[in-house]
Amino acid sequence: MNPLDTRLPDGLRIELNDALKDVSRLKLFRKLPGYMNIWSLFSLIIVILILLPNLTILINFFTQEADNWAHIQEFILPDLLKNTSLLIIFTGALTILIGTSLAWLVSAYDFPMKKFFKWGLILPLAIPPYIAGYTYNGILNYTGVIQSTLRNQLGWEVNQSYFDILTLPGAVFIFTLFLFPYVYTITRGFLMNQSASLVENARLLGRNPWEIFFRVVLPISRSAIVGGVSLVLLEVLNDYGVVQYFGIPTFSTAIFQTWFGMNDLNSAIKLSATLMFIVFGILILEKVLRGRKKYSYSQAKVRPLAPIKLKGAKAWSAFSYSLIIFLLGFLIPFIQLVDWMFLTFDKIASPQFMQLIWNSLLVSFTGATAIIIFAVIIANFSRMHQSILSKSAARVTILGYSIPGAVIAVGISTVFIQIDNLLFSFYESIGMEPTLFLSTSLFMLVSAYVIRFLAIGYNSMESGFEKVGNKFTEASRMLGMNLTKTFFKVDLRMVKGPLISGFILAFIEILKELPLTLILRPFNFDTLSTKAFQYASDEQIHEASLASIIIVLISGIAIYIFHQVLEKEPN
Amino acid sequence: MKNKWFLVSIMLIVSIFALAACGSSNDEGSSNESEDTEESTSDEGSSEENASQESETGGEVNLYTGRHYETDQELYDTFTEQTGIKVNVIKGDDDELIARLDREGKASEADLLMTADAGRLYRAKSQDLLQEVSSDVLNNNIPEKLRDQEGQWFGLTKRARVIAYHKERVDEEDIQTYMDLTKDQFQDKVLIRSSSNIYNQSLLASMIALEGEEKAKEWAQGIVDNMAREPKGGDRDQAKAVAAGEGDVAVMNTYYLGKLLKSEDQEEVKVGEQLGVIFPNQDSTGTHVNISGIGMTASSKNKENAQKFMEFLTTEEAQKQFAEANYEYPVNPDVEPSELLKSWGEFKEQDINLSKLGENNDKAVKIMNEVGWK
């Protein structure tokens, strides 16, 4: 018996017992054994690791007065809001239109070269938007190939405004062409496996293809579209390279300007926080729009949609549409880059480039590996436990995606330097010179990648686990395997596809990543993207082409593998 | 076919783990090294082969630089050849490097900070990130106004912010000062980059220093009123827009014009050839000049090497290389600028201490925001 009981008066004892019962009703105690496992521990550690750098930023937000905030609100903010919303609305609408229409064509019809377009249309992801921006301006401007041909061959002086891409519509054009594959891939995956019965029904009911597209396909693939387009919008909000070059003030340019131009970190953080609110708004909207998606999945048996063979004019228009998007989104800028590469090849190419490639691959591989391991841990944890911790862990993964790279860089290096400072006394006690060890190592850079891109790996793993469900895990536990053994023997095998595709997507993103790499890398450490940027920022776009091309080629190969994995997935 | 690709991806995964392991051992390696020797390279990254040898002979020096020119690397290599001192480099954005230095504090590995703008050096100094260097070599090689009075930073190269005009459409006589850009004659004819560009910020900051905030704001307002289009693109794009007829006059740095004229792309050369150069304000305050410069960090652990490196960069040999390779003006008066720059003639420079650029930077940014300079 509880020793307390004997000493307490009866009335109180009854109350106490009731209270204890309440506690047990809260399942707190009863749930404990389930929680006390290695997964929750790891997830907690990861969450803390991710939150720390962001918290250091947020603390500033609440504690510091920002001198220029009033000035910013009056002169800058209205413009930012206007530009940002225009970019988001138009890029969003156009990526949906292009992404879903192509996804639909490719999944529901057969036309010439469709096999190639299936993955060829993902290739625009291989070109970082800022390189695409420079390249298109190089093609279209006064000295570009189009105008100089017109001028020199035909003697035409054309109106510049027709060829001016450095505008807001121009930025929308760039973002749409080079980000639409997010919508395309996710929607196509959905249409391929989930839509067959609905679409076939609609066909039997005598609807024409347009009606089917607008009244059946769009509504049923809504959740997939929303998932894809929210990735696009986050990329747009986080972009610095394109908007800076195009002269379009957005949040990311304003953050840089207030931070460095006005030397006012606190206003910059307030701007970041405002941006974060917008991002969370989008994410919540995504959740709401996705709604009860979970229920639509698992039950029905997966049956692929049987494509209809198009003939004659229809086949050729489907082909031309796909071809035009492919040309604009990949081939044309790629050819231009190759052309520039030949202009400067002798000057630029050196054995040093092998080192750059190696460095790029090294950080991309390690970063993507770390990301996918962390993503698996958190996704597996939040799948097994429906708790506040697991839910917040899942939400936290998106945090890094919503904050500008430069701000993450500040947060993470602050944390690492503090850890190093803590280590100082340790170094001194063993008679060593104090040095910054962690904060000057590749470790810091890779950690930053993890924080920035964990969401990509996590989304892939989450949907992978969602598709498989819990039944195999439960079956394994009923056969006497504990959680950890089950994880390695069963769970991991079940999500091989999402594991590889999540890894590849994270790999590509890191390969293209710029601001974090630029500011957090160790001494003498250059990657392909810092090299490309180094030239591009000095307006030496020709010289930047070799590094850019290698980035595009490596990403292209990765995308091809990604596509193959995706094709294999449904079995 | 599919199986093959699956195999490939499996192999990829395997190699990742190998890489990850190798990456971490790399870090360990460097940690050991930093235990043994004072000068620790954090990562062997690009040039591990010769690192060990050189550190025995001449040690090393760690440089944060905001200059990204390929030719700078050649200078570093020359220095290493002559002295045996290895130069470790982190390239980055000026502002971000300063922010990084600030956070790293006294434990920073960096010995030197090199930026492409005097205002940035001023800011680094005011954040106590730099320390004084007293060197007769430096003081002799660099004119007084191109270095900090307390010896905390030194200019290495000069670039002038000039006006380029279309030779056929504009009469040189009409455009002699920065103020002339705001004349009605150039309504919708002026091309200039966005206000986020540090060169424009420094230009306006120099005007604040020379003529006061009010005058500077008037000028900025006049520029905005006369803009041919919303500010966009880089300096080269402004020149191209003049050639294309979008406007008649453009504000740009000298070396960008140099690069246009020496471009591999014939079309760009043609653009450069259509343009004339004006060094503004020759009869009054002089043309705006900015520098890229260098300072020793407060935390420097290789002071001697760092000073040697700074001195090396101001020698005639190094200055010549700066001048030839990147169309910048050397700070060392004994070194002649490149042929191209000489062909544009000599000019009178603004006579202010460059610290003013840094002091007035945030005022300049605010003014630009207020007048609607995008």
Add this chain to the structure above:
Amino acid sequence: MFIQIEDLCFSYGNSKNNTIQNFNLTIEQGEIISILGESGSGKSTVLRLLCGLETPSCGKIKINDQVMTDDRRFILPEKRGIGMVFQDYALFPHMNVSENIQFGLKGFGRKAKQKRVQEVLELVNMESYAKRYPHELSGGQQQRIALARALAPKPSLLLLDEPFSNLDADLQIKIRNELKEIIKQTGITSIFVTHDREDSRAIADRIITMRDGAAHDWNSICTSRYDQKANQKETVTIT
């Protein structure tokens, strides 16, 4: 008593209503029990609570005099020694039949494992299918393998969740009889959940119906029709 369930309650997530409410049940060793109920009546949840895949909010479960869960203890599912056949079988698609069955055989030597696999395959009449993969089997075959897999580690209790719901009607009857045969052969205590009265009647020694999250004796609802069987056992308590 082999199995004792006392005052069990449970609710999913944030739902205010308890899915299981004051559930009481005792089972004798070797009995075959059927839990009959409409979908949503909480019958599958009882199985999940029994085997430890869900944690009850109150109540107590004892199996073979060992407490599985009460206010102080909770035995993890993998430690309970209960076998389960899932509604959709959950055969691991990346393992063949033999590997699937071996999966649960911990602490067996390699020889012993193979022997046991052989035994259970014989039991379910699937000896020649050891090297097949699950997707190469028909629904009925998959079900038999799932049963073999669950029986292989010699559990003290076998749970079957809607074992016939994925089978064609004519196959259902055949399999049903086979299943009863196999279970009787092993003498294992079994509980199976179904919504089909015919299934219940065909297999079970005793039928429990679920309503409002509690167990009711089949007898109390349909006395007139199944009086004989139901009267034999009166262990079900109604709360």
